[in-house]
Amino acid sequence: MTESKTLILGCAGHSLTREEVRFYRGECPWGFILFARNISEPEQIRDLVASMRDCVGREDAPVFIDQEGGRVQRLRPPLAPNYPPAAVIGEIYSRDREAGLRAAWLHGRMHAFDLARYGISADCLPVLDVPVEGASDVIGQRAYGSDPDMVARLGRASAEGLMAGGLLPVMKHIPGHGRASSDTHFELPTVHEAFDELRRHDFAPFRALNDLPAAMTAHVVFSAIDPKGPATTSGKVVEEVIRGEIGFDGLLISDDISMKALSGDFGSKAAAILAAGVDIVLHCNGVIEEMTAAASKARALEGEALRRAGRALSVTAHSGEGSEEELRAEFTEYFAAVA
Template identity: 90%
Template sequence: MTESKSLILGCAGHSLSREEIRFYRGECPWGFILFARNISEPEQIRDLVASMRDCVGRDDAPVFIDQEGGRVQRLRPPLAPNYPPAAAVGEIYRRDREAGLRAAWLHGRMHAFDLARYGISADCLPVLDVPVEGASDVIGQRAYGRDPEAVAALGRASAEGLMAGGLLPVMKHIPGHGRASADTHFELPTVHASFDALRRHDFAPFTALNDLPAAMTAHVVFSAIDPAGPATTSGKVVEEVIRGEIGFDGLLISDDISMKALSGDFGAKAAAILAAGVDIVLHCNGVMEEMTAAAAKAKALEGAARRRADSAMAVIGAKNEGAEDELRAEFAEYFAAVA
């Protein structure tokens, strides 16, 4: 079997094309990611997930998705219920701390029930970004609130709910996207806050949850740390802040390199990300030309990156079953008042 490369890749449609099958077999990405364009009905999702794993010869190859609730939710009814955004969980927490923590755990647990039945093994959640006044609304309601301690508490509860259902949580966007004044899908923002302000506000939830198994980077420039480039490609941010100040030693995955925030060709982007110390390059849009360029510069998943990937994989499938009907009824009660 070909050794896995430091890649997570998407695909173009509801099933793999012959070109995609040949490409994935040759390049052997470590994992895959699904988007709404890849989803139609239950058996189609299961078949697509199975065919991705077949390409790389690993039945446990991780398959990721962004299933947050609110406006970022790839599975919709009837495949999965529509869920409230993180801000609704935060509203419960502000009224009753214990109720909010339980609601956050249930929020994660519901996603785990939904995703596991389709063979999806990782959810890019919790969002630990802490917005500030005047920031872009790209985070907005996706955040649990504007208090770093509350964000950390609710993020941990949500991650634990996912893990109770055998799903790998991926916290994002480390070391913090809350101050960004632009949407990184379209442009690269620069944050000018002092290092001390960043430590107290933006980094704090990630520091509190630095024991979680996986995290996704922010395509954000922090001028107080490295004015030359975004966190995703900055060795200074990765080594001194994410690994050092924050103390995160889990699997570090880039945000999507097909977003417009990162400049340059896709091979150069992939090379810069891995050179900075990020473990895995994420490419989402399924465009073959871009994936081919990124794969050409990707490297085998080995050393510390392999150790971190193996530790993250150990979370998957370790289920605390629970009674789904009872937990869904409890979840509905918490959010009835918010609605």
């Protein structure tokens, strides 16, 4: 079996092309990611996931998706129900803390039921960003609320719901995207807040959940830490803040390098990300020329990165617990009042 490389890659369509099959077999990415463009009906999703794993010769190769609820939800009816965004869970929590925590756990557990049936093993959730007034609405209702403690509590409950169903949760966007003044899909934002306030507010949910197995970086510049490089490519942010101040020792995955926030060619982006201490490079849009360039700078998954990846995969070995029918009925009751 070919040694895995420090990559998570997407694909272009509903099935792998011959060129994609050859490329994945040659490069052996550690994992894959699906988007709406890759999804049509149940057997097609299962076949696509199986073919991805077949390319790399690993049945446990993780397959990721962004399934948050609200506007960020790749699987839609009839493949999966439409779910409320995180902000709705925050509203429940504001009225009744125990109910909010249970609703967050159920929210994660429902996603796990939905995704596992298609062979998808990782969900890029929970969102632990804490928005502030005047920030871009790219996070908006994707956040549980504006209180770091509430965000941490609900984020943990959601992650535990996913893990109860054998899904790997990926918290995002570490060390915090809530102050970003622009959408990183299109440009690179700079946050000018003082370090002490970032520590108190933005970093707090990630510090509280620093024991989770995986996290995704923020394409955001924090001028108080590194005025030149976004967190994704900043060794100073990775080592001093993410690994140091926050204390996160799990698998660190870049946000999508095909987003416009990062400058340079794709090989340079991948090299800078890995040099900064990020474990895995994520490329999502399925453009094979871009993936080829990124793969040229990727390396074998080994050492600490391999250890962290192994710990992350151990979560997906869990087969799931609880009656779907009963838990889904309970979930419906929690959200009926705010539907």
